[in-house]
Amino acid sequence: MKMILDLDTGIDDGMALAYVLGSEDIELLGVVGTYGNVYTENGVQNVLNILEMCQAPSIPVYEGEKHAIKKSGFLRLEVxxxxxxxxxxxxxxxxxxxxxxxxxxxxxxxISAVKKYKKDLVIAATGPMTNLASAIIKAPEIIEMMGPVVIMGGALTIPGNVTPYAEANISQDPYAAKLLFESGVDVTMVGLDVTQRSVLTKESTGKWRETGSVAGMVFADMVDYYIGEHDSSVGGCFLHDPSAVAAAKNPKWFQMLPMHMTVVTEGEAAGRTIGSQERLREGNPNVKVCIGVDDKAMEKDLDDTLQNLFIRCGKARED
Incomplete structure (x- = not known):
């Protein structure tokens, strides 16, 4: 599987990146950085650092958009x-x-990657949808060429995590998400409905630390910090962004509901991902919405994949 990652790196984006690097059946063609968890330039540097640490310095990294399509700037949220x-x-x-x-x-x-690889390319986006929407606006001809796009974003059956209506990635640029959903591209939405069902614990980070590799110890420290910012009742950290990679890699683990989806772009409910009543009768859903996941299978695969990656990183450093 040929893949591009669109990340706002971010601890869980870092985990998603490591998950791809450790997956032998995924060929990572490049990483695009964006804003959200961090400012774009910081996220790009984080990706460069992680790739070098994980013995993957040849993967190209590109700087994406720095703010939402209809905004003139971006101010990182305190949270x-x-x-x-x-x-x-x-x-x-x-x-x-x-x-x-x-x-x-x-x-x-x-744009160039879609034109080159067409339907064989999977794009996994775990930040705002601004880069994808901007590419479609700039080169609308790519819509017919694009393969699957899997996003971490939205919520269908539960409240958002930044407002009662909106999930963080969608709320940053609701207009871009709406444009993507309604473009005709093959979109899978991996929202809070499923990302909050999978949890990674300190048992896993302990195993990473035991690999003795720099990457294993750094990621263990990163994720332990992230776990510390979750409610103690979770027992670990949610696997938001890695879930999008998992849905692309092993869709059989996910229950998906084909729907006509749109995004509210104005007012109190801006950022809400919701079924489109206007298109309900058309019979051709535009988004596959993940509503369930085999969380145990996904948790184990992520844990094993990252642990094996860190072991390989350690050996490469020793060699």
Whole structure:
């Protein structure tokens, strides 16, 4: 499977990136950074650092959009800085990568990759949908070429996590999410309905630490910080962004409901992902909404995949 990640890195984005790096059946073609958990430039640097630490320095990294389509700037939320740390990776110190981002913009990279790989390309987006929407606006011809797009965002049957209506990624740019949902692209929405069913505990981070690799210890510290920012009743941390990768990698683990989806873009309910009454009778759903997950299978696969990645990183460093 050929994949591009669109991340606002972010601790759980970092986990999603490591999950892809450790999955032998996924070929990561590149990573596009965006805003959300962090400012775009910080997220791009976090990706570069993680790739170098995980012995994957050849994967190109591109800088995406810095704010929502209909806004002139972006101000990081206080809650994002608290949950992910000021540096986006739980205040953990990471060696700064020597290489820099690519010159090509993230939006132009998405356009060129879709034109090259067409339906064979999977795009997993775990931040705001701004880069994808901007690519569609700039080159609408790619709509017919695009393969599956799997997003972490939204909520269908439960309240949002930033307002009673809205989940964080969608709330950052409701207009972009609406445009993506209604574009005709094959979209799978992995929302809070399922991402809050899968939990990673300190038992896993303990195993990563035992690998003795720098990557294992850094990720263990990052995720322990993230666990500390969750309610103690959770018993660990939710697997928000890794769930989108899991849905692309193993869709059989997820129960999906085909629906006509839209996004509220104005007013108190801005960012709400909801069924479109106007298109209900058309008979052709536009989004597959995840409503259930085999959480045990996903938790085990993520745990095993990251542990094996960190073991390999340690061996590569020793060699």
């Amino acid at each position: 994002s800085a608290r949950i992910h740390g000021e540096n986006g990776v739980g205040q953990v110190s990471m060696k700064k990568a020597q290489r820099r981002k690519e010159e090509l913009s993230g939006v132009d990279f998405l």
